[in-house]
Amino acid sequence: MNITRRLIAACTTLTALAGCHNAGIIDEPDTAEGNFRALWEIIDTRYCFLDKQGVDWDSVYTVYAPRVGSSISSYQLFRVCSEMLNTLRDGHVNLSSPFGASYYRGWWDGYPANYDSRVVTLGYLRGDYQQMGGITYGTIQGTGVGYMHISSFESAPGEGNLDFILNQLSLSPGLVVDVRDNGGGMLTAAQTIAERFISEPVTGAYLCHKTGPGHNDFSEPRAVTFTPPAGHILWSKPVILLTNRSTFSAANYFAAFMRTLPNVTQVGATTGGGGGMPFSSSLPNGWTVRFSACPILDPRGELVEDGVSPAPDNEINFDLSESARGCDPILDRALDLLLHPAE
Amino acid sequence: MHLSASAKGFMMMRPASLLACAAMICAPGASAGEQEPLRPVTVSYMAGGGTAHVTDAYLAPFSTTGWGTAFIYERSQALKSRPDTWSRLLSVELSLSRTHRNNTSNGTMWGAAVDVEAAALRRFGQLPCGLRLAVGPSAELLAGAYYRPSNSNNPAAARAALTVGVTGRAALGVNLFGLPVDLSYRPSLQLLGAFFAPSYGQLYYEIYEGDSDNLCRFAWPGKRLSYSHLLAADLCFGATQLRLGYSLRLLTQEASHLSVNAATHLFVIGITTDFMTLNRRRDADSGIARRIAYSF
Numbered sequence: 140m141n142i143t144r145r146l147i148a149a150c151t152t153l154t155a156l157a158g159c160h161n162a163g164i165i166d167e168p169d170t171a172e173g174n175f176r177a178l179w180e181i182i183d184t185r186y187c188f189l190d191k192q193g194v195d196w197d198s199v200y201t202v203y204a205p206r207v208g209s210s211i212s213s214y215q216l217f218r219v220c221s222e223m224l225n226t227l228r229d230g231h232v233n234l235s236s237p238f239g240a241s242y243y244r245g246w247w248d249g250y251p252a253n254y255d256s257r258v259v260t261l262g263y264l265r266g267d268y269q270q271m272g273g274i275t276y277g278t279i280q281g282t283g284v285g286y287m288h289i290s291s292f293e294s295a296p297g298e299g300n301l302d303f304i305l306n307q308l309s310l311s312p313g314l315v316v317d318v319r320d321n322g323g324g325m326l327t328a329a330q331t332i333a334e335r336f337i338s339e340p341v342t343g344a345y346l347c348h349k350t351g352p353g354h355n356d357f358s359e360p361r362a363v364t365f366t367p368p369a370g371h372i373l374w375s376k377p378v379i380l381l382t383n384r385s386t387f388s389a390a391n392y393f394a395a396f397m398r399t400l401p402n403v404t405q406v407g408a409t410t411g412g413g414g415g416m417p418f419s420s421s422l423p424n425g426w427t428v429r430f431s432a433c434p435i436l437d438p439r440g441e442l443v444e445d446g447v448s449p450a451p452d453n454e455i456n457f458d459l460s461e462s463a464r465g466c467d468p469i470l471d472r473a474l475d476l477l478l479h480p481a482e
Numbered sequence: 483m484h485l486s487a488s489a490k491g492f493m494m495m496r497p498a499s500l501l502a503c504a505a506m507i508c509a510p511g512a513s514a515g516e517q518e519p520l521r522p523v524t525v526s527y528m529a530g531g532g533t534a535h536v537t538d539a540y541l542a543p544f545s546t547t548g549w550g551t552a553f554i555y556e557r558s559q560a561l562k563s564r565p566d567t568w569s570r571l572l573s574v575e576l577s578l579s580r581t582h583r584n585n586t587s588n589g590t591m592w593g594a595a596v597d598v599e600a601a602a603l604r605r606f607g608q609l610p611c612g613l614r615l616a617v618g619p620s621a622e623l624l625a626g627a628y629y630r631p632s633n634s635n636n637p638a639a640a641r642a643a644l645t646v647g648v649t650g651r652a653a654l655g656v657n658l659f660g661l662p663v664d665l666s667y668r669p670s671l672q673l674l675g676a677f678f679a680p681s682y683g684q685l686y687y688e689i690y691e692g693d694s695d696n697l698c699r700f701a702w703p704g705k706r707l708s709y710s711h712l713l714a715a716d717l718c719f720g721a722t723q724l725r726l727g728y729s730l731r732l733l734t735q736e737a738s739h740l741s742v743n744a745a746t747h748l749f750v751i752g753i754t755t756d757f758m759t760l761n762r763r764r765d766a767d768s769g770i771a772r773r774i775a776y777s778f
Contacts, residue, residue: 159734159743160734160735160736160741160742160743161741162539162736162739162740162741163539163540163543163682163739163740163741164537164539164543164544164545164741164743165543165544177543181543185682185683187683326687327687346685346687346688346691346693348681348682348683348684348685348688349681349682349683350681350682350683350738351682351738351739352682352739356682358681358684358693361688361691361692361693363691364691416635416685416687417634417635418633418634418635418636418683419630419632419633419634419635419636419637420542420543420633421542421543421544421583421589421632423544423583425583425589427589427632427633429634432635432636432683432685433635433683433684433685433688
């Protein structure tokens with residue numbers, strides 16, 4: 140009997156100790172108010188740039204919550220939630236619903252395009268170019284300068300592909316690496332290409348993450364080491380990196396690293412940023428929300444969320460009339476720097 | 483033919499073929515206990531299907547519900563060193579689940595895991611009511627993942643744990659309309675050990691890049707508790723028994739302000755049978771009676 144009592148006491152204690160954990164779980168109903176509160180809480184606890192962006196998230200709640208009533212339609216709720224998320228001014232914050240996805244466009248739509256692919260491929264490469272693994276490459280006609288446009292980092296090019304491209308351009312006096320209009324993709328893809336421009340292991344970036352729901356609960360930044368691939372072709376000649384406002388996310392990560400190399404010069408416009416690795420979560424009604432969760436720092440330890448800028452001398456913007464004339468002033472500046480480095 | 487008392491008590495539940503097999507190698511008049519007893523292996527193969535309820539706050543902060551399925555292999559045998567009192571038990575479960583938010587069909591979450599449990603059970607013989615009891619320490623190794631394709635950089639959450647706990651077994655032989663039925667209940671409670679959990683907002687890319695600090699957590703009932711049981715009825719139609727049962731598996735854990743709660747309820751169906759390995763030269767020619775020590 141004594142043993143039985145002890146067993147019951149032990150089981151009771153265990154049950155009380157364990158219970159059912161609920162940390163990180165949001166208990167909101169699938170109503171307009173419930174979904175709104177869930178979205179607000181997800182951003183409040185997991186978004187990584189609230190303080191950096193200077194957003195008073197509690198105030199945002201008081202502004203938008205009164206617009207959400209029980210009679211609001213799903214589409215109206217989506218609009219209110221989208222507007223609330225846009226206060227974060229972050230291109231990595233999206234709300235996906237059956238109606239579509241919200242998207243903060245302010246990071247690029249108020250800026251010059253600064254890029255027209257047809258001007259480059261038809262005007263500068265004169266149609267003599269190749270495309271492989273998302274990379275368009277060739278030689279700028281009349282100059283011998285190598286040109287490589289990386290349109291996306293959605294997938295990493297093969298090491299063999301990169302060997303072939305760099306070998307084809309090996310006689311060039313310099314290389315233009317163009318990541319304008321590159322909206323990003325995988326960090327590993329950006330890293331694979333960036334590692335062709337170094338000769339020894341270096342710190343490529345720092346990553347940190349949130350360690351708790353507080354706005355300033357962050358881990359110590361941890362270095363990401365870039366290592367040149369053994370047995371493959373590496374590029375050590377001068378490089379001009381072209382960027383525009385639509386250089387975003389993984390392309391921004393790539394640019395933030397490349398511009399720190401001694402043989403690389405950035406030309407063009409400030410990149411669009413996107414220096415926070417996005418996570419996803421969902422609302423009670425099934426809508427998916429994506430948000431920046433892990434801040435990325437450049438090799439100098441600086442946040443790159445607001446983009447990276449070229450030196451003032453190399454910051455160039457142009458309007459559509461230049462493109463209409465077949466000119467690309469950013470590429471012209473790159474060629475000038477490569478062909479006349481002393482000037 | 484000599485059989486130990488404990489073995490005789492169980493014989494009514496065992497296949498006739500086993501009796502014949504044992505008799506073949508037993509010479510009349512030989513004394514029991516001079517050689518180690520025969521230790522048949524009791525094996526069960528089960529397939530199950532039912533419901534799964536999963537919440538993994540790393541992937542999404544809400545509970546999901548759907549179906550779960552599993553294939554379970556269970557093996558038990560009397561211990562060679564103490565065949566009359568101790569048995570070893572091995573259970574391997576391969577499970578798969580597909581769940582989603584209760585009221586929506588999107589946000590599907592897949593779960594897959596392999597669960598290996600090994601236990602040593604101390605048998606307490608047969609109680610006057612016919613109930614057989616056993617209890618002992620166990621160790622469990624879990625490896626698997628939850629996968630939510632709609633997520634961007636956090637599409638999957640790995641699961642891994644190595645824990646120790648207590649496993650028990652209770653069984654009762656009954657007769658149902660002339661059919662021998664062995665009812666059994668096998669609970670398992672995992673109490674201490676280690677488990678894997680990323681930090682609150684940690685990327686697996688960071689782990690890939692070498693940020694492995696604090697990934698291994700200490701498991702104790704305040705942070706992680708795992709309970710499972712199998713309630714089974716073995717219907718003895720002949721040499722092989724038909725097993726019908728209910729499998730419950732519960733898990734709750736918390737690390738870095740994130741919880742994982744999972745429950746699966748499965749109806750299982752399978753077969754149970756006994757195997758015995760005989761060494762012809764040693765066993766058949768010895769002329770010495772061998773008794774049988776069952777695992778349970």
